[in-house]
Amino acid sequence: MYQHFIRLSLMALLFVLAVHPASAQDEEKTPEKAEQEKGKKKGGFKDYADLITKDAITDDGLFKVHQVDEKYYYEIPFSLLDQDMLLVSRISKIAPGLGGGYVNAGSKTNEQLIRWKRMNNNIHLKAVSYNSVANDSLPIYISVQDNNYQPIIMAFKIEGFNPDSSAALIEVSDLFLTDVTAISGLSDRLRKAYKVKSLDKKRSFISRMSSYPENVEVRHDMTFSASEPPANSRTGTISLEMSQSMYLLPEQPMQARLFDKRVGWFTMRQIDYGSEALKADQKTYIRRWKLVPKDPAAYARGELVEPVKPIIYYLDPATPKKWRPYFKQGIEDWQVAFEAAGFKNAIIAREAPTDDPDWSPEDARYSTVRYVASTTRNAVGPSVSDPRSGEIIESDIIWYHNHLRSYRNRYLLETGAANPSARTLNTPEAEIGEMMRRVISHEVGHALGLPHNMKASYAYPTDSLRSASFTQKWGLAATIMDYTRYNYVAQPEDKGVRWVRMLGPYDNYAINWGYRYIPGADSPEAEKTTLNQWISDKAGDPMYLFGSGNPYDPSSQTECVGDDPILASTYGLKNLKIVAPNLARWTTTDGEGYEDLEELYGELLGVWSRFSSHVVANIGGVYERFKTTDEEGVTYQHLDKAEQEEALDFLLENVFTTPEWLLQPEIISNISASGSIDRIRSLQTRQINNLLREDRLKRMVENEALNRTKAYTMTTMMKDLRAGLWSEVAKKEPIDAFRRNLQRSHVARLEKLMKDDQAERSDISAVVRAELKAIQRLAKNAAGQYKEGIVQYHLQDIDAMVETILHPLPVGTK
Template sequence: MKRVRFWIAICLSFLLILITQPLIEKFTPIAAQIPFVPAVQPSIQGQDKPELQPFEEVIKDHEKLQGLFTLYRHKETGKTFAEIKPEQLDRNFLAVMTLESGLGERGLYRGIPLNDLIFNFRRQKNTLQFVVPNTNFRAQLGDPQERSLSQSFSDSVLISLPIRSIHPKTKSFLIDLDPLVLSDVLPNLSRTLSARIGGAFMPDPSKSYFSNAQTFPQNIELESVFGFVGNALPKADFNLPDLETLPDNNAFTLKVRYSLSQLPSQNGYRPRLADERVGYFVTAYQDLSRNSGNVPFIRYINRWHLEKQNPNQPISPPKQPITFWIENTVPLEYRSAVREGALMWNSAFEKIGFKDAIVVKQMPDRANWDPADIRYNTIRWFNSVDAFFAMGPSRVNPLTGQILDADIIIDSNLIRAVKQGYGSIAQNNWRNMPFISRLTGNNAPCSYGMDARILNYAKLARLKNPAIAAVNNTNTINPHNLFMSSANDLCYGMEAVEQFKLGAMSLSLSENVLPSSDRMKEYINQFVREVAAHEVGHTLGLRHNFHGSGMLSPEELNNPEITRSRGLSASIMDYNGVNLAPQGTKQGDFFTSKVGAYDEWAIAYGYTPINAIVPAGELKELNKIASLAPKPELAYAPDEDAFARLDPLTQAHDLSNDLITYAQWQFDNARSMWQRIEKRYPGKGESFSDTEVAFNQVFNHYASNLFAIVPYVGGQSFNRYRSGDALGRLPFEAIPVTKQREALATIQKNLFAADSFNFSPTLLNKLTPSRWLHWGTNTQFFGLDYPIHEQILYLQTFVLSDLLSSNRLERLRDIELKTSAGNALTLPELFDNLQQSIWTEVMTPTSEVPQISSLRRSLQRQHMNLLVNLALRNRFSFDKVDNFLDLVVGIRTSNPPEDARTLAWYQLRQLRDRLANVLRDRSDKLDIYTKAHLEETSDRISKAIDAKLQAQ
């Protein structure tokens, strides 16, 4: 009778849905009609639930899988129940979700971590709630505030799982797992798909299923397959172009791995307090019982539980080493380099008494375990069309900071680039303005001076003003890569690939090294080894250190005696640029071969055994280690410091402690490579598009070195020392004015000077785009000839607008108050210096005024536009933006200091007077290009000067 009533209720429910659905659709907004619908709807608290059934009857015809949670799986349907013991209620466990199959683009890559969290089961009537406890706020035992925490700060109840039965003897609860693993509750795929693909996608229940389950004493491993169907946004939406990897955009499959595991407890692990002088990822919470300090935060570093087997011995193996398995998907030729990179860290652990702290093993080809199994730390390989990155995430106990699991993933594109003609991978998406595309699309911090304001405004501008959606009517900026977010442990990117390819090209052009030669293989292994070591560093808990590459002088970089003993960089956690020797110097190591001094120091802070009972008992010994921070080789600057673009030595993909000297070497190298490209490209029977790819790669390198030295102007070194660490040192120290002037002179010589770019007509006429037209290509339909003027103007505009950006002008003005007279580069000096170098033909005319070249005319117009923007207080407005450069100039010159506005006005008046003199005295000696240019400039300046200041 009960079953009859149950089925009657079900039928009535379906009838109600059929009647009300048309009305719901009629009155529901369109956006609300296309939500992410889970394949199996989770139960909702308060709904009617079926009465409990006999335990044995529910699990009839189910296979029993005993483990952390005992599972019962139906032999035919795959329907799975989990048995939760009474003592497992209100106890914390760890849930880790990994994307086990992907699309190969848009961030949907095999091996990407989706989510990890601690959870517990709480009984609420006839359901077990899957609860994520709030660990951000805590109180000490015995503190009355402990009673109020649960009411003050909510936990997150993600789903309620119906209790199907209760065991008559053990009183354990039988729950249905399908609502948990076949819905979007844990992996949050709906949010990912919406952000990365757009359109409306939802899992089709007929194509989605619970595919596999394994149980072990400490964990269970579950796997679900989601068959998604829907409609991708059309290609007309320039922010989200078509997916290129699918046979049909409207259907695809994603596989998700769920690892539910026991949290370690009473295992002797002691959390270690963090210190801002040493770069670790941290686990932070507020201790409401803490009365001392300005903010009641407790911060633990994230680290592994590493203990000596023999604590009394100066050096001992660990009780349990940190073991990495090289996945069997890693190509055979790179496995040795990956192993060497991972083991590179053992030298740092040996200095604090651990022998073989890290162990590397090879996953067998026929392994009976999955790399996403939380019991294994793996180094994995995946393939994509747009990733160009490696990633070293780790899973951490949010209560203590103990690292429990780590799985490194490496995109094959990082390595494959060299084997595909030194550049064909990126050719189709970065045709005309490759350095601009990588500027906006690279996930490395601060690459090429692109600040967050431009990225954010660019996204809005593309929505508000379609004119910005393309540069020169071509898709030269990949919109997806433009705004793809990144985490702290997502590394490298297009610029790293470009650096890697450039080094290979240099070998080919300067030493005639063939792609298949041993010399090239060694070069590739150097790169793979550094990538692997960097990512393992992340899994050890270490953050980036973008100050590491400033350890050696330029002259020391190619001295093997120095680099083999100290490395090329103080930290493998930097994005170290490829080391290219200057002309006439024998090439040394391209990439570093060992962890640096900073890395060893950071490992000492995180893993040195210290006898103490509680974390605070370690502080005395930890401070001894951290107080060594003022040593030059221990300088530390993570992502947030690099984004500030304040300290010129805190950058990605740079090298040496004197970037000005190193950059000039690279400018000379670039000119030499261009000459060789003209003579040797294309090879016999090869496409002329190879010449363009090679030319752009060198141009990219040239641009990156220009952007690297801009921060010297108005730059300041910044340190994280604590008071008393370094006598006479303050957190901010202005870059010596002589270095600022040297940087400015180098920029003028290699970017603004009339002879900065002298390309032969033969070379320019070889620069042709690829003509392939099929999926995965972005074929050029307009502007087939190479836009050399615009390429150079883009570079000049980015550098010039950076030099005259509001942030830099404010900083220069402030530095005048922070330094003694004569030791600062003043605003008037900067303005005058730029005007003299850009308008040399007008400001310092000879008896015969030189004819102004087309490249110079473009630069001069842009300089004038910048001054007008500053002088007239032009507010940034999307309505006034006609192209991407207007966007850049408008954003960077908004809200400058008043002194800068006054000086811009003064410079315009000076320039107008000079123009009037030239046009009056030498008009008959000017060619028509120059005369028209000067007359128009004079007219525009006069109108700007006479215009009223815009109201603020």
């Protein structure tokens, strides 16, 4: 009976299906809905073939990347989840004027350690920090992890898996097409400056995505709406092309080397909570390439040994052929320094292969020197380093084409008086090549881990730079990492001297200190005794001092040469006084305009100003010598009174008097209708403001408090300055337009000092008030002694200016 019922039911069902071949639900299904459901698997994942279609553009490397129409996918192997990677964000193409000249194409905007991490059916991109660390065997490790929870940059839904289920597919388009702060090219400062509103997704796009064995590269355009863009204001738009470089870091970090500030290195910092110190111990490590000897036994015997993996730089194919030999020399000049560290052939220059279609300068396995067609006058030596250990992974030196012009101009201005071959706009090719070689060496030095060392020029006696034998052997400074570009000290009678910088003894010393392999030292702490001994061996020798450059130390000034800034600037000005009257003849060409002359004249004024700044640094100056507690002497020492007095005498004679030698009629009458007075005023005002900096005056006050009779006091300096700047008034001599401007600038600077010091009411206020009163008396008493005219009016105006400063009208008074 039951079986009979079943047969009847099946017959009825078949009858219904015959009449209605599709269910009501099937009738409502659209073609689009059917396509969406096609390929769906358990868990909502799609089939690989439906995601990565036959039309996909795929690139395989660290992991596969895919472009399917306007969608971009990462195919991330599960083996790479939770692996440390480094994400470096750079601006690859920049809007004109963005950053006011301090940001260029190639500028790094962020560098962060990241990990890809699976969370259920999502992949998270997380930012990781090694700023706080502890050994994972210690109990405090748990607390370090809990108090340094990793932020999520972006979460991605897993769309599907590759055929063998060893990798997850995620669509990453939104990472590059939305305004993700972690990889943006615009900082908060720039957003505020240009009143950026938002990223316009419709005008943003991914232009390229490539995968290499050790890194993934993405190029994407970001277009922002802005009320006040730096250029093309009517568009209300800022567009950038961003470069995102993601590097796989070594599974086992290189052993780090502890930093010592007595030797200059780029660094990275960690706070070690597992340290035995009774505090959270901040440790600083240097940034360097990993060099390990192929033959440790031979290395230990003191033989030169090749490294397992040398540092290799490839020349950009865009580099003009005539400059390539100089670029190669600039790179391989560092081989001598590495030999001091026990390595031979440690750094090698090669031309990029033109017959290998797979070779790319963006491949992290290759470091390059790129030649960029740009009007930027600069060269840079950035590098990418592992934040866990300081190991430099890769580096791209960038040479901007117009940097040649900067060096030609400086060569003419600073050496032309004594160097006949510099007296032209067409500098001989070999000499330009030599300059380029040394610039490349300087930038490679940065990429090796070395910062600027501005104290290196102070290692050499100033008069020794006039000696051919000395300069040809030792160069112009103890390191190529100083900004000692040219020998502006040598005089016309000095023959055979070296004009251009080169590597020096400090370079060998620093590379040995940072790169020498120390057998048996299996931790950073185990190396410390040896490293300290190497520094102690050179203690007291100025060739091995380090100073990064600061405004208060006259022995650590940028662009300076020699150990006596006053003498060096005296020689430099003597040369400029030869260059100035010849500048028009050396820089003009028949049939051409005066644009080159105008450019060179502007730079000539800049050189004069720079020489002046070097001398200003002596006043209120403090020598800085980094020391450890076991060394003799002090770290900070004020300059002698006599040195400071000599510096002010130089300024009064050479800077604050009217520089008639700069006012060359042949130049002035051909470059502009007016402006000479304003140019000189600007330069002299800059030095007045520099001399009367608040921090400088405070150092003088402190020096007087500590050293009393040995100090050059702020009061004395102010009186000496007033006597010099207002000497015509005391002598009832004519005061020219340049001098009148300088006197107004003097009063204006005193006014600013008084206003800035109102809250503190320090000794600065007291001395400034007394100075203003003295100037007012001087001007008031002298005004009637001059005949009616501009000088009398000027002195009357000074009287009124000071009166307003000392007795301002109440707020709201008209």
